[in-house]
Structures are given as C-alpha cells and as structure tokens.
Amino acid sequence: MTENRIKIALNFAATGILALFLWWAQDFLGGYSIQILNLIAVNIILAVSLNLIYGFTGMFSLGHAGFMAIGAYACSILIMTPGQKEMLFILQPAYPWVQNAQAPFLVAVIAGGVLAALVGLLVGAPLLRLGDDYLGIATLGFAEIVRVLANNIPRITNGALGFKGIPDYANIWWNFGWCLFTLYVIYRLINSNFGNTLMAIRDDEPAAKAMGINVFRYKLLSFTIGSFFAGIGGALLASLVSTIDPKMFLFTLTFNVLMIVVTGGLGSITGSVLASIAITILLEWLRFVENPIFLGDYELKGIPGMRMVVFSLALIIIILFRREGLMGMREFGWGRLLGLVHKRGEAK
C-alpha cells in the first residue's frame, strides 16, 4: 500500500473510533460529560474558523462573536415553532416572516452559516483594507454593533430578553458531524493552492502582491469562509445551550476563541483541536473554584471571576513565553506518526 492509502485508511479508522466512542458516550456518560463533549465539538469549529482567518491568512479579526450571534439568531428563529415564538415575543410581536419562518435543523444551521458568510462578505469588503490592529478594532466594532442591533430590533430578536427554550436538536451526532465537516473542508482548503496563497499573503503581503496574487480577493474569500463556520458554530451553540440573548455575545466570547487559537498555535489545525479539547475541559473543571464547596458542615465560598483570572493569566504567560502555542505552525498528522514507526523499525 502506498503511504497515501494508509493515511486514508487511518483517517477512516479514526473517524470510526470516534463514532464508536460517541456511541458509547451517549449511553454510558452522564448528561454533563456529554455537554462537555458537545462544547468541545463547537469550540473546535469556532477555533478552526478563526484560525483560518487569523492563523492562516494573518487577518487579526476580533469579530467572531458577531458572526456567531448572526448564526445563532438565524438558526433559533428557524427551529422554534410559530407557537413558541408567539409566547416568546412579549415585548412586541414578531414580524410575520419571523413568526412563520420554520425549517428543519440542518437547513436552519446552514442558513445561519450562510447569513453569517453574507454579512462577512459585506463587512469584509470595506474592512479588510485595514491592517493588523486597525482591522482588529474595526471587526471588534462590528461585533459590538451586531450586539447593539440585537438589543434594539425586538421584533426580530426579542430585544434584551433573547430567546428561551430553543429546541435542543444539537446532539453529539450533529455537533461532531459538523465538526468533522469543518475540519475536512478547512484542511482541504489549507492543503490546496488556495491555502498556499493564503499563507503567502500571511507571511509577506507585499511580496504576494508583487507575484501577481489578487490579495484582496483571497483575503475576502478566507474571511467569508471563516465567517460561515463561525455562524455554524453559533447556530449549534444556540441549540446546545437553548437560551440566547445579546449579553451572551460580548467580547468575552471572542476572547475565549482567540485564547484557544493562540494556545493551540496560530496556523495549526491540530493545535486548535487539541487546545479546544484541553481548554473546554479546563474551563468546566475550573467551575468548581467559582461554586461553593461543601466539606461536611463547612462551606468554602466559591470565588466568582477566578476562572477568567486563571485563563487570562494563562494567555499572558503563553504569549510571553511560548508565543507559538502548543503546536506552533506544525500539524500532528499520520505522516509524522508513520515516520516515528519507521524509525523505531530501523532502530531494531
């Protein structure tokens, strides 16, 4: 067998093992553990999409929360029943098209992604001319504008109250299905000519321009694809947590995704995956410091805010001492694993 075939076989095997694991998990793990697994899948989608924009194309975007909000609202409106929406919109009745719109979950999630991508295209076209930190602050401004809008168009978003009781269709199969799809698409993109072009732009934009690359077009495409998956992630998250409101989409949300991407390594997909797993579990695990702990009759008071103290500190330490993150720009792939096996064999 050629090496390529081995890799494909290994990929299928890994997917199969993941499926078996999920199948086992849904029967044997408690609701809380399954929720963490779900969050991991969604975080992988979010992190990989931001990594495409920032890690691979070098566009410092802080607008992820805005695209997630668009995906989340669009998907929620489509999967709630008209009756549910009638009960929900107590401030002002929803517009008839919001009231009556309904779609199956798959269509709703895709609609969320497509809407986010469209907005990404519209916003990206003017903004991507800006460089580095100006792009960051402008996209951050965009995300804030989305949030303020969500607060102020109650006939579509139900204003500050947001949505409650969004149907929880996003089970582990949907989440991991989307997660694998995202990974596959972005992996294929990165390892194509398109990906090489993106990385050329990241590494040296003037040189890329001089080689005749239409930098703006590639940047815009990368930004739009990233926005699409951010919208997908937001849509899944809405169905997963079943409650959304404008406050959920504060800058903190973008910060969490950025944290995962930086920890995993800018420009490493496997890094983002590993960091998503590690950070999601750590964030949940650290919840215990925020909740009161009972030791017999004694109660240790929880410390609210401690979780983010630990995490922001971790981010600072990573950026100060290991700027390239866990993986740097490397990938952890079958090739390296196989290489390891071969070396072992030769040593014997």
Add this chain to the structure above:
Amino acid sequence: MTWAMFVQHLLNGVTLGSLYALIAIGYTMVYGILRLINFAHSEIFMLGAYFVFWGVTLIHLPWTIAVVLAIVSIAGVGVLVDRVAYRPLRDAPRISALISAIGVSFFLQNVAIVVFSAIPREVYRPAWLENVILVGDVRLLPLTLLVPVLSFLLMLGLVYIVYKTKAGLGMRAISKDIETSFTMGVPVNKIIALTFGIGSALAAASGIMWALRYPQLQPVMGVIPGFKAFIAAVVGGIGSIQGAVIGGLGLGIVEIMAVATFPELAGYRDALAFILLIAILLIKPTGLLGEKLEDKL
C-alpha cells in the same frame, strides 16, 4: 429644544467629552510610541475609581489624600503592566503585544471581580457636589463645571511635560523612530515607563471623576468608556495629543446631542461610536490630526 436645554446638553457633552479625552490621551501616547492598542487602559480607569472609593469608605482617608494616593498607585500599576506584559514583547510581532494587552485587560477585570465582587456599588458623593447651581434657566451640577476645568488643567500639565521637558522630548523622539532614539542615547525603556505612568494617572483621574459623575462602581465600568476613548483617539488622529482631546470632546458632545435630539435612538448610543470609528477608518484612516504612519517594507 429650548436655548437653556441646548446649553445644558452642550455642557453635559463637554463633561463627558473631557472624561473621554483624558482616557484617550493615554491610548494615543502609548500608540504613538509603541504602535500598541493598550486594551488594559480601560481597566486602569476602572481601578482608579475603585481605589479612591475604597480609600475613602474603608480606610476613611480624607478625599484629597485618597485621590492623590489612588492616582500615584495607578500610575504604578500602569508602569508595572508595561514592565511585565509589554516590555518582553518589544521585538515580537505587534499582534503578540496586542494579545498580551487583551489578556491583561481580562486579567485586571476579573481580579477586580474577585476582589471587589461583580455587584455594582453606589458611590457616596460629598454633599457639596449635590447642590444644583442655577444660571438663568440652566440647572448645573457642580461637577459639570468642575470636570472640564480639572481636565483642562491636567491636559495643560501634560502639554508642559511633553513639549517643555527633556523627558517629553524623549517621548516625541521615540514616537518618531524608536531605534534611532535608542542609538542616540534616549533611555527608551524609562521613557516608555514614564509614558505609561502619565497615561495611567490621567485615566485614573478620569475614572475618579467618572465615578462621581455617574455614581456607580463595577468591574466592567471601564470597558465601554475605554473603547469610546480609543475611538476618540483614532478619530482625532492616533498619536496626536491634541487630536485625542478634540476627538474626545467631539465624541462626548455628539453622543449627548444625538440622544437629546433623537431620543428614540438612545438604544443605539453605544453603537454610534463604533459606526463613527469604522467610517473614519475607511475614509481617513489617519484621523483628523494624525500624521501618516509609513508602512515599513
């Protein structure tokens, strides 16, 4: 709108604007020198407010001493943030320092939540600040007059430091070209530390006056004013102190006036600044008074 109403709104706008301006100066000075958006600046502003009111209510310090102590210690915090989180990254890509700044911002904010708790606290103002002054039909709180005057004095002090002292000369030199300044014997790190100290002190002063004007303390109180002040700095032309002052005052007046004229748009108030930011960046990225920063190839 009656004449008296107009004057009142205008003065409120000037008050708000001078608070923005004081914060914006810190952003613009640091950006001018390091090309870094100091995200932690809004938390410095918040800490300034907390320090004073904890000094007054817990340790029972007299107001003046509490204010001076708070401003001095906040200047120290600013220098410390630079030393720990930014200085090691001077040679790193610019975005690394920016991510570090975002990290510091979240860190300080959440430390404040841990130490002070997330529950908003009411600020007890000294009684003499509550007497309404009547000038014709215009009703004024003493702070509406005091804030712009104090801010103006602080800015005069700053202009003196930047344009009349040796340290100020150093600052201006570094903002033109950091490497050449270094080879010419400018103590770069000391001057940068001083810049952070001065910027932080001004932000602390702004935070204290903010808490008196809008009497509530909470750990996230700095986020929105911080963003807006940064936007004011960009609008005025980042790197330019005069620009920061004009941008701050302008933004304050526009915000208050817009809401006063179109009350139905009040919900969009926080978006106004961001829309303005994006518009300015697209039309005139250098701002009103900014110099063109050369892209180095």
